[in-house]
Amino acid sequence: MNGRPPEISLILSTFNQPFALDKILAALAEQSISPFEIIVADDGSDAETKAVVQKWVDLGLFPLRHVWQENKGFRKSRILNRAILETQKDYVVFLDGDCLPHRRFVEDHGLLAEKNHWVQGRRCFVDISAVPTFSPGFFTLGLGLLTGKISGFAKAFRLPWTLVRRNQSVEGILGCNLGIWKEDLLAVNGFDEAYEGWGKEDSDLGVRLYHLGRHRKLVHGKAILYHLNHPVISRRELSENAERLRETIRSGKVRCEQGLDRVKSGPESRA
Numbered sequence: 001m002n003g004r005p006p007e008i009s010l011i012l013s014t015f016n017q018p019f020a021l022d023k024i025l026a027a028l029a030e031q032s033i034s035p036f037e038i039i040v041a042d043d044g045s046d047a048e049t050k051a052v053v054q055k056w057v058d059l060g061l062f063p064l065r066h067v068w069q070e071n072k073g074f075r076k077s078r079i080l081n082r083a084i085l086e087t088q089k090d091y092v093v094f095l096d097g098d099c100l101p102h103r104r105f106v107e108d109h110g111l112l113a114e115k116n117h118w119v120q121g122r123r124c125f126v127d128i129s130a131v132p133t134f135s136p137g138f139f140t141l142g143l144g145l146l147t148g149k150i151s152g153f154a155k156a157f158r159l160p161w162t163l164v165r166r167n168q169s170v171e172g173i174l175g176c177n178l179g180i181w182k183e184d185l186l187a188v189n190g191f192d193e194a195y196e197g198w199g200k201e202d203s204d205l206g207v208r209l210y211h212l213g214r215h216r217k218l219v220h221g222k223a224i225l226y227h228l229n230h231p232v233i234s235r236r237e238l239s240e241n242a243e244r245l246r247e248t249i250r251s252g253k254v255r256c257e258q259g260l261d262r263v264k265s266g267p268e269s270r271a
Contacts, residue, residue, distance in 0.1 A: 005110030009087035009182070010035040013076060013175075014097030015043040018052045020131075020228050021097050025052070029061045033107040035093070037063040041083035044071025074233070076175075077191035077201045081263045084190050087182060095225070096176035099123055102136060102158055102224035109179040109223050112162075117215050118206070119179035120172065121223030124152030131228045150226075159221030166217055168210040170249070175202030177225050180209070187212055189259030192244075197237025200245045204256070207245070211254045 010028070014021050021040070028038060040053050045068070053066040067083050069075065084092065093109045095101060102108075105121075112119045126134050130149040134140065141157065144150035188208040195201035206216065248256075 006091035006113050006181075007036040007089040008091050008093050008106060008110055009089040010038045010093045010095060010106065011041050011080065011083045011087070012038060012095045012097055013041045013043065013080060013083075014045060014049060016045045016049060017097050017230070018045070018048045020100075020230075021049060022052045022055070023228070024095070024097065024100055025056045025064075027101050027103070028106075029056075029059075030103055031101070031106045032104045033110065034062050035106050036089050037065070037087070039083045039086050040064070040066045041079045042066060042068040043074065043076055043079045044069055074197045074237075075193070077193045077195050078263075081190045081193065081260050084182070084185055084260060085263055090182055092180050092182050092185060094175060094178040094180070098228050098230055099176045099225040100126075100134070100136060100228060102226075104158060105223055105225070108158075112164075112217060112219060112223060113179055113181070114217065115181070116213070117166070117217050118181070118184065118209055119217045119219060119223065120174065120206075121177035121179075121219050121225060122152075122155040123174065123177060123225040123227045124150055124156040125227045125229055126150055128229045131230075134226065134228070136226050154220065155224070156226070158224050162222045163220040164217050166215050168215055169218075170203055170207060172218060173203045173206040173216075175205075176227070177223060178202070179223075184209060184212065184214060186260065187254065189255040189261055191259065192248075192256035193258040193262070194244060194256070195241050197241065198233055198235050199238040200241040204245050204248050207248050208254050208256065211252050
């Protein structure tokens with residue numbers, strides 16, 4: 001981008017993965033450039049997750065807030081909207097609670113930010129058996145790739161150069177690694193809370209950003225994430241969500257009906 005990188009609000013979504021959450025917050029504490037604030041968007045985790053967040057609040061290494069809602073099934077879109085309304089900076093980076101960031105993850109997103117665009121980073125995958133001891137050092141990555149404990153060679157290493165493709169494709173939209181201007185999130189009314197259950201809420205957001213006139217910067221070689229594999233959750237709502245996405249594509253709509261403007265503050269909004 002041209003000029004000074006924006007100040008970043010980082011939204012970290014989670015649900016009952018306290019070990020991974022602790023590992024990710026530790027990685028965020030070691031970033032080359034710290035996010036200006038971190039908001040944990042919690043879709044109804046139990047007290048163990050709250051204890052992890054409180055541990056890092058007490059350490060005081062970065063501004064950290066915990067936004068929580070009652071566990072009523074997979075309602076990621078809803079808690080992300082609540083977190084968006086908590087942000088105080090102009091640029092929002094979304095990170096999933098099962099993805100460990102490279103040490104320069106935040107720095108990369110700041111440098112990649114560009115008006116009229118949103119940024120999509122990639123991820124490689126760490127086998128479940130390797131998750132407890134995994135750290136993204138060069139030797140660890142190489143050994144993991146050789147032994148089959150890490151998959152996605154082209155996405156595992158931060159490169160000296162950056163490959164960027166600008167497009168408006170629906171393929172490859174991942175909610176775990178996004179950088180979006182807050183003003184654009186407000187313009188499309190955030191995530192569509194009609195998406196309940198796993199799948200396609202991130203693609204719906206990306207499509208509506210396209211309808212707004214924004215382009216995606218699909219990035220390889222920077223903004224690297226390491227997905228900490230875990231048992232697959234239920235995807236029984238996927239076909240219904242896929243049809244909802246097809247309707248968004250057909251309609252050309254920019255704003256969703258069940259989005260940010262319907263979020264109400266209440267007793268479940270903060271842990």
